[in-house]
Amino acid sequence: MTALLARLAKPSVTNEPPTREELLRTEIAVIVAVLFALFLGIGIRNNAVNNQRTVRLGDGLPSIAVPAGWITGQPEGTLLYARSPRTRSLFNTELTVTTRELTGEATLATVRTGLALQRTQDLLRYRELEARSVTVNGQPGILVTYAYVADPTRDQGAIAPPVVVEAQDLLFTAGNSVVIVTVAADATLWDEESVYAGLIHRSLNVRQVQGGGE
Amino acid sequence: MQASITGGDELSRIERVAHNRSGLWVAIVITIIGLLVFTGIFNFVIPGLGDNLSGTPLILLGMVLSLVPAAIWLFFFYRLDRLDPEPKQMVVRIFLMGALVAAALRDPLINGVFDVRAWQYNTWWGHLFGGILIVGVIEQFLIYATVRYVIFEHPEFDERVDGVIYAVAAGLGLATVLNFQYVIRSNGVDLDIGSVRMVINALGYASFAGVMGYFIGQTRFEKTPIYYMPGGLALAAVLNGLFWFLIDRTIGGGLRPNPWGDLIFAAIVAALTLALAFWLIERANEETLRVAHQKIREAIGMTPAPVPATVAPAAVATGASAAALGQESPAAPAATTSDAPAPAQSDNDGAESGTESGPTATPKENAE
Numbered sequence: 001m002t003a004l005l006a007r008l009a010k011p012s013v014t015n016e017p018p019t020r021e022e023l024l025r026t027e028i029a030v031i032v033a034v035l036f037a038l039f040l041g042i043g044i045r046n047n048a049v050n051n052q053r054t055v056r057l058g059d060g061l062p063s064i065a066v067p068a069g070w071i072t073g074q075p076e077g078t079l080l081y082a083r084s085p086r087t088r089s090l091f092n093t094e095l096t097v098t099t100r101e102l103t104g105e106a107t108l109a110t111v112r113t114g115l116a117l118q119r120t121q122d123l124l125r126y127r128e129l130e131a132r133s134v135t136v137n138g139q140p141g142i143l144v145t146y147a148y149v150a151d152p153t154r155d156q157g158a159i160a161p162p163v164v165v166e167a168q169d170l171l172f173t174a175g176n177s178v179v180i181v182t183v184a185a186d187a188t189l190w191d192e193e194s195v196y197a198g199l200i201h202r203s204l205n206v207r208q209v210q211g212g213g214e
Numbered sequence: 215m216q217a218s219i220t221g222g223d224e225l226s227r228i229e230r231v232a233h234n235r236s237g238l239w240v241a242i243v244i245t246i247i248g249l250l251v252f253t254g255i256f257n258f259v260i261p262g263l264g265d266n267l268s269g270t271p272l273i274l275l276g277m278v279l280s281l282v283p284a285a286i287w288l289f290f291f292y293r294l295d296r297l298d299p300e301p302k303q304m305v306v307r308i309f310l311m312g313a314l315v316a317a318a319l320r321d322p323l324i325n326g327v328f329d330v331r332a333w334q335y336n337t338w339w340g341h342l343f344g345g346i347l348i349v350g351v352i353e354q355f356l357i358y359a360t361v362r363y364v365i366f367e368h369p370e371f372d373e374r375v376d377g378v379i380y381a382v383a384a385g386l387g388l389a390t391v392l393n394f395q396y397v398i399r400s401n402g403v404d405l406d407i408g409s410v411r412m413v414i415n416a417l418g419y420a421s422f423a424g425v426m427g428y429f430i431g432q433t434r435f436e437k438t439p440i441y442y443m444p445g446g447l448a449l450a451a452v453l454n455g456l457f458w459f460l461i462d463r464t465i466g467g468g469l470r471p472n473p474w475g476d477l478i479f480a481a482i483v484a485a486l487t488l489a490l491a492f493w494l495i496e497r498a499n500e501e502t503l504r505v506a507h508q509k510i511r512e513a514i515g516m517t518p519a520p521v522p523a524t525v526a527p528a529a530v531a532t533g534a535s536a537a538a539l540g541q542e543s544p545a546a547p548a549a550t551t552s553d554a555p556a557p558a559q560s561d562n563d564g565a566e567s568g569t570e571s572g573p574t575a576t577p578k579e580n581a582e
Contacts, residue, residue, distance in 0.1 A: 009494050010501040012437040026443045033444035034355050041347035048333040048340030069336030086335045
């Protein structure tokens with residue numbers, strides 16, 4: 001410790017000031033050290049973004065990955081609800097998993113149509129942006145991207161403006177029911193928040209179907 | 215003649231570099247007390263200030279308040295270091311440059327390129343290591359760059375301790391920008407708790423910048439190993455990341471936010487880190503002077519002047535060394551009264567021996 005402090009206090013045995021070349025060398029060393037630290041930081045970032053925990057949805061249903069820092073719960077009518085507590089928006093990025101029983105002649109396509117109708121009634125300014133056919137764990141599924149206007153602070157009596165939300169519904173069959181996995185985020189942050197949608201979808205082994213756009 | 219003057223200039227330069235400023239110790243203590251009083255005023259004396267304000271007036275008041283911690287810091291440092299202060303305009307210039315650089319680059323890098331807010335709080339290790347490797351490194355590099363490219367080669371940067379003073383000014387600039395952003399993002403702040411947050415920012419960034427400034431000061435005046443400055447930046451970044459990790463974890467761990475505990479913690483960290491930096495500077499200064507005097511003695515020993523048999527060579531060397539420093543020495547009269555001229559009194563001797571003596575050598579109380 002004493003040697004370290006002595007070295008810290010007097011790194012040179014002479015009192016000579018550094019030459020220009022030595023200063024340049026120091027500067028390069030600082031820049032290299034900063035770049036190296038940031039490179040390590042990117043590794044930490046990737047690990048943190050991909051850090052997840054697996055939640056079992058129930059018997060006969062697949063497990064799903066949830067970003068590690070998200071708050072989870074099971075409100076009435078859902079299999080799972082999870083929310084990012086640190087979203088840079090009044091609207092926290094969220095995941096909702098629900099199911100619909102397949103009764104009578106209902107199919108995945110009819111459930112998807114019914115869900116779209118329900119969304120137009122429940123959500124303000126609902127607008128479907130895209131729908132694609134996908135496979136989920138090898139089974140056929142549909143990925144619907146849409147947008148709407150949410151007012152997340154209204155319930156709390158605040159006066160913040162409403163938020164345009166972009167969301168994706170992933171529908172697929174599991175046993176005798178259709179599972180609906182919804183990821184929603186502030187539309188202005190969709191690009192950066194979509195890493196979480198990617199993480200969730202990867203856990204369900206979602207694959208695009210060639211030419212699957214509707 | 216020229217060599218002797220150069221030697222004197224060199225000794226003068228070294229003594230300047232190794233100048234100790236006792237006023238800075240008092241300045242740290244008084245500044246921290248001043249900042250605590252500032253928060254006390256808004257929390258206990260006029261806690262209701264701003265209650266009737268909203269919107270733009272509240273934001274404006276918050277922004278004025280954001281400047282106060284830096285202003286207190288710079289004012290006390292300047293007043294208490296008045297025996298030999300840095301030029302006001304240089305310190306203010308570094309403060310403003312630190313603020314501008316932080317405003318221009320900090321957020322775009324940390325929250326733009328690395329998008330830290332989206333993932334840093336997901337896990338404790340992401341919080342800690344992201345805080346060190348990305349936030350800490352970028353913030354400390356911005357402080358380093360501000361000092362390095364604005365003041366480092368300026369003639370006013372002539373003492374080791376200047377590294378700390380200017381880096382702290384740059385750190386306070388960064389803290390002030392964060393305070394501005396905090397006020398604007400929150401659409402104005404509660405002035406009581408807001409003042410605590412602002413002071414914590416100022417204390418935190420000033421102390422890490424102080425550590426950084428110590429290494430900058432050393433790099434300016436010493437030949438340092440290649441790892442020295444990067445090591446200093448890394449140390450400051452680790453302290454930076456660790457500090458905010460510990461403060462944020464009081465919330466993240468499910469505990470109630472405790473601004474007063476955070477404030478006391480920040481005050482202790484600032485006092486300890488800056489005290490350590492100044493203590494190391496004093497040690498470095500002592501070492502610098504010791505090496506300078508040893509060099510003089512060695513140089514004289516290599517080219518001994520003709521010494522009468524009655525005077526021991528060691529006594530001549532000591533006396534000459536002291537004379538070179540402009541000091542009185544018990545041995546000096548013996549040397550100067552001898553037949554041989556003392557090196558400090560002879561330009562030719564100084565030139566021949568290469569000693570660092572000369573007419574510009576100044577008295578120094580703390581010289582050997």
